[in-house]
Amino acid sequence: TRPITLSKLQKMKQDGEKFTCLTCYDATFTHAMNQAGVETILVGDSLGMVVQGQDSTLPVSIEDMCYHTAAVKRGNSHAFILADMPFMSYSTPNQALENAAKLMQAGANMVKLEGGSWLADTVRLLSERGIPVCAHLGLTPQAVHKLGGYKVQGKDKAAADLILAESLELVAAGADILLYECIPSALGKSLTEAVSVPVIGIGAGSETDGQVLVMHDMLGVNMGRPAKFVKNFLTEGRTIEQAFAAYVADVKSGVFPAPEHTFDA
Numbered sequence: 001t002r003p004i005t006l007s008k009l010q011k012m013k014q015d016g017e018k019f020t021c022l023t024c025y026d027a028t029f030t031h032a033m034n035q036a037g038v039e040t041i042l043v044g045d046s047l048g049m050v051v052q053g054q055d056s057t058l059p060v061s062i063e064d065m066c067y068h069t070a071a072v073k074r075g076n077s078h079a080f081i082l083a084d085m086p087f088m089s090y091s092t093p094n095q096a097l098e099n100a101a102k103l104m105q106a107g108a109n110m111v112k113l114e115g116g117s118w119l120a121d122t123v124r125l126l127s128e129r130g131i132p133v134c135a136h137l138g139l140t141p142q143a144v145h146k147l148g149g150y151k152v153q154g155k156d157k158a159a160a161d162l163i164l165a166e167s168l169e170l171v172a173a174g175a176d177i178l179l180y181e182c183i184p185s186a187l188g189k190s191l192t193e194a195v196s197v198p199v200i201g202i203g204a205g206s207e208t209d210g211q212v213l214v215m216h217d218m219l220g221v222n223m224g225r226p227a228k229f230v231k232n233f234l235t236e237g238r239t240i241e242q243a244f245a246a247y248v249a250d251v252k253s254g255v256f257p258a259p260e261h262t263f264d265a
């Protein structure tokens, strides 16, 4: 199988072909996702919660992210690997460049940062240095204490317009992928149409170019009550690899996410 590249993901957007992403933190599950046809893998800082047992993503370090990115890289044959920059590892452009370099050297193909307008200078610097960037907007879990909880974002017109303006600014600065978490479906659709780059959604409706879920959530292993946008694919006597394949099939056919997994304004 040929490696999935940024150009391939751009082409899929142009052709209206949905692509998939799952979080992953180790080599063996990466191999299973490769077999199932998952195009992109996110080494998410959600590992702080699902692997480390923290109550938020804030305690995760750049060393933790590099360790898991290297493990995923070793298990990977052809998927495109995104790695999260953890809390406070990109508070200035230069700090971001230094830490993004570590993730790229650990095996990432792209780094992901949470934020809006304030990230533009950072995105420009990384982009100019040849590091692809995914900007994560909407519900940004590293800001959970500022946001006052894990809540749907962009619900009123002013908030939705702000997300659009910030998205356009980040794409102009060089962002190659945008990821939206927990926004109304209609907003997910209009943002996906408004930007030239591929858009990944989680709790952002069915109209984004790609979908992502946390692996543990979609395998039905969860320590708390799963979020509304989660679906357990490890059902009907499936193996784990078949659950990944079912997720791929359901995203590509538009079966997932269904209305019950999405938010209204």
Ligand code: KIV
Pocket (backbone or CB within 6 Å): 023, 042, 043, 044, 045, 046, 047, 084, 179, 181, 202, 212, 213, 214
């Ligand atoms: O860390 C993570 O798993 C993420 C996804 C939820 C998008 O950022």
Ligand code: NA
Pocket (backbone or CB within 6 Å): 044, 045, 046, 057, 084
């Ligand atoms: Na994350």
